[in-house]
Amino acid sequence: MxxxxxxxxxxxxxxxxxxxxxxxxxxxxxxxxxxxxxxxxxAPAPVVIQPPAVAPAAQPVSHAPVATPAPTPAAAPAATPAPKVETPKEDTSKYVEVKAPIVGTFYRAPSPDAEPFVKEGDTVKKGQVLCIIEAMKLMNEIESEVSGVVRKILVANGEPIEYGQVLFLIEPA
Structure with missing residues (x-):
């Protein structure tokens, strides 16, 4: 939200x-x-319970002179993360992006035991149902805006999605 x-x-x-x-x-x-x-x-966030911090044990008080310890060297800097290796991204400019028109939960099939509406590589027609988005207990069918081939499905079944999130990449026919 x-x-x-x-x-x-x-x-x-x-x-x-x-x-x-x-x-x-x-x-x-x-x-x-x-x-x-x-x-x-x-809902899906796990509950993390921290154990209470234990206070250090009290040190006995001594009136004898105490030698001051030598200063400790500064801690070594944290390990720097490995540099990111840029993987060449596929040119998606030729694809039509099918975006989520609402916030909800993404489903690839009409029921858990049914076949998905589409798979990567399937040919679809304009108006064909690609998936369902559940929002507030209502099932909303999302239809293809173009005829073509489904090249990428970018969301996993049952995953929560945001408004405007890209769900599919379709190569127009």
């Missing part, structure tokens, strides 16, 4: 004097209560 969507939800709540709203998707749960309380929980 981006800031623009959240702002429009908050405006609608204020206009309609809604006192509490809970919005739950596979990716997150958002609860808003009038009076300023906002709770956002990302």
């Amino acid at each position: 981006n800031a623009k969507e959240l702002k429009s939800i908050l405006q609608a709540l204020q206009e309609h004097e809604v006192s509490e709203l809970t919005l739950e998707t596979p990716d997150y749960k958002l609860t808003i209560k009038r009076g300023g309380e906002v709770q956002y929980v990302a």
